[in-house]
Amino acid sequence: MDIRSDIREFLTTRRARLTPADVGLPDFGGRRRVAGLRREEVALLAGMSVEYYVRLERGNASGVSDAVLDGIARALRLDAAERNHLHDLVRAADDGGVRRSRRSRARTQTIRPGMQQLIEAMHGVPAVVQNGRLDVVAINRLGRALFSEMLESPEQPPNFARYLFLDERARRFYRRWDDSAEQVVALLRSEAGRAPRDRELSDLVGELATRSDAFRTLWASHDVREHRTGAKAITHPLVGDIDLSFEALDVSDERGLQLIAFTAAPGSASSDALGLIASWVATSAEPVDGSARAGATDR
Structure with a gap:
């Protein structure tokens, strides 16, 4: 991945979504050649020279301090995920390719x-336990029953992004497919900032960009997101519509693994539907081996 280009495009897209009025600057009218804020306006808000900001936006991140980045983050109204992403990109660019991220090393996970x-x-x-690329590293029996279609993929390990964009069944499974697609791409963008030299991640992004117009469009937006809590509206092939909430917990900061648990509101139709799946699982002869289809991946 081209880190300098990613820095440039990330900052440009963040500028484009703001107007002078959004950040308390006067707008003297006239034709603006760029959408959103001008570079000099960002520099003014961040308390730095225009030349310094322009240099950074062009991808020259050598020696940029955290204080400078925090000033830019405030100027561009970045949220926590975006602020972290900017720091990740600049650290990766400042490495100059000399040091390799721990996440980029190939290993069995x-x-x-x-x-x-x-x-x-x-x-x-x-x-489900997943890594930053959204590979399924481990999954329990009820999780396998819930995400059975994804686990049937001939591509191993199963991957949420690959299923969502390349398996036509995903548009029926995710009732709010557009929202899920935006979330998945934003998560992959965040991971790309943390692990820019992850070959497996680069290969996944290249595959999705080549085969999916929707992915390619969303990837170009440079939106990022953290995966902590949220909701999923799905249509399970056996029990129909289920509305779930999820919580994500870090398993290990070093390895970038997250445990994601899904629940339904007590007493709801979704809870009843999840209970039906659980009853089927309890009487099924399916093995409970955590490595079945998803238990180890190369990274």
Whole structure:
């Protein structure tokens, strides 16, 4: 991935969404050649020279301090995910390719037996452990029943982004497909900032950009997001519509793994539907081996 280009395009797209009125600057009218704020306006708000800001926006991030980046983040009204992404991009550019991110090293990725035991003990809760590329690293039995279509993919390990953009069934499964697509791309953008030299991630992005117009359009927006909590509206092939909320917990900062647990509101139709799936799982002969289809990936 081209870090200098990513810095330029990220800052340009953040400028484009703001007007002088949004940030308390006077607008003297006349024709503006660019959408949103001008570079000199961002520099003024951030408390730096125009030349310095222009240099950074062109991708020259050598020696840029955290204080300078925080000033730009305030000027551009960046949220926490965007602020972190800007810091990640600048750190990657400042490395100059000399140091490799720990996340970029190829290795077999697994979870501890105790973690697998934990998610399998969550009998009424679908649980997934995923990495930053959205590969499924581990999943419990109820999770496998919930996301059965994705797990059928011939491409291994199963991957939420690949399923959403390349499997036509995903548009039926995700009732708010557009929202899910925006979220998935924003998560991959965030991971690309944290691990710009992750070959597997670059290959995934290249595959999706080549095969999906929708992905290519969203990727160009440079939106980023953190994965902590949210909602999913799905249509399961066996029980129909289910509305779920999820919570994501970091398993290990070093390895970038997250445990994601899905729940339905107590007493709701979605809770009843999830209970039906759980009853089917309880009487199924399916093995409970956490490595079935998803338990180890190369990264």
